[in-house]
Amino acid sequence: MNPGLKIFMVFLLTVSMAACAGHNQERGGTTRQHIAESYGIQYFGEVEKIQYTFNVKIGEKQIKRFWIWEPHIDRVTFKGDDYQESITYDRNGMVSTESNKLKKIDAWFINDNYWLLFPYHVAWDTNAKVEDIGRQGLPMGDGKARCVVVTYPATGGYTPGDVYDLYLDDQYRLTQWVYRRGGSEKPTRISTWDDHREVGPLTMSLNHQGEDQNFRVWFTNVGVKMAGADSWLFVQ
Numbered sequence: 001m002n003p004g005l006k007i008f009m010v011f012l013l014t015v016s017m018a019a020c021a022g023h024n025q026e027r028g029g030t031t032r033q034h035i036a037e038s039y040g041i042q043y044f045g046e047v048e049k050i051q052y053t054f055n056v057k058i059g060e061k062q063i064k065r066f067w068i069w070e071p072h073i074d075r076v077t078f079k080g081d082d083y084q085e086s087i088t089y090d091r092n093g094m095v096s097t098e099s100n101k102l103k104k105i106d107a108w109f110i111n112d113n114y115w116l117l118f119p120y121h122v123a124w125d126t127n128a129k130v131e132d133i134g135r136q137g138l139p140m141g142d143g144k145a146r147c148v149v150v151t152y153p154a155t156g157g158y159t160p161g162d163v164y165d166l167y168l169d170d171q172y173r174l175t176q177w178v179y180r181r182g183g184s185e186k187p188t189r190i191s192t193w194d195d196h197r198e199v200g201p202l203t204m205s206l207n208h209q210g211e212d213q214n215f216r217v218w219f220t221n222v223g224v225k226m227a228g229a230d231s232w233l234f235v236q
Contacts, residue, residue, distance in 0.1 A: 031130050031148055034172040036123035043201035044120060047071060049225040051232070054112035057216045065108055066221065078105050110158050115217050116204060118164070119174065128152045138167055139178050139190045140211060145169065151183065174205060191217065200224040200233035 051068045068077040074091040089102060091109075114121060122130060129151045136147035145167040154161045165178040174193035181188040195207035199222050208217040223234040 031132050032123045035119050035148070035166070035168070035174075038172040039119040039204065040202040041120050041123055044071070046201070046227050047224050048227045048229070049232075051221060051223050051225075052112075052116055052219050053221040054115065055218050055220060057214075059214050065112060067109060067112060069109075069113065076106070076109055078109065080105075080108075115208065116219055116222075118177075122150060122166075125150075125152070127157070136165075136167070139165070139176055139187070140192065145175060146172075154183075173203070189215070191215070197222075198236045200226060204235075206235070 049068055049070050051066070053064060053066045056063050064081055066079040069075075075088065076091060077086055077088040079086040087102075087105060089106075091106065094102070094106065122128075129149075131149045131151070133147050133149055135144045137144050148166045148168060150164040150166060152159060152162045159181070161182045163180040163183045165180070166174055167176040169175050173196060176190070176192050178187045179189040180186070189210070191208040191210050193205040193208060195218075196203055196205050202224060204219070204222065206219045206222065210216060223232040225232045
């Protein structure tokens with residue numbers, strides 16, 4: 001995954017040059033744009049702060065992590081169940097000698113951020129290949145949907161070689177996805193993308209249910225603070 005989490009401002013300049021060869025691949029960044037714009041990326045440049053609590057259930061275990069992200073300066077504030085005080089750090093200033101604790105927290109941040117904001121990362125991560133392979137059978141349940149495959153480079157970034165199969169509705173919003181670690185043929189994780197809600201001018205999916213009741217990711221306390229605003233805008 002591309003380490004430039006805050007490159008949304010570069011998106012408008014770079015996405016038009018991200019065309020790929022082949023009759024089924026995206027042309028001129030169209031697929032990226034359709035997905036990202038269906039979630040409101042055109043307004044993301046006005047976001048000063050975004051906050052959310054990441055919740056995950058894996059079997060009997062449940063984890064909760066609270067985040068505030070300031071994308072323009074790439075500053076993160078974290079509060080977790082096992083931490084008595086919040087921790088704030090600048091991602092731009094991180095170096096290889098950072099403590100293992102901070103590296104672990106930043107890895108959590110990347111994971112949780114992608115679960116919430118992946119439709120935006122489809123546009124931001126211009127090093128990933130985006131290919132529309134047409135209508136395919138849904139991984140969960142009956143029916144078919146437009147399938148877009150997002151493939152990250154084999155080297156570099158956060159999760160080299162990872163592949164995401166995105167199943168989209170007619171508005172280019174995700175309904176389900178398949179995560180394949182390292183590009184494996186066998187799915188690593190399958191889940192829904194549902195409970196789409198408006199958060200200020202943005203749209204986000206706040207619930208991801210796995211194939212059974214043993215896995216679920218959901219978000220609470222979701223809000224955005226727009227540039228120049230005095231108060232937060234929370235989920236509607």
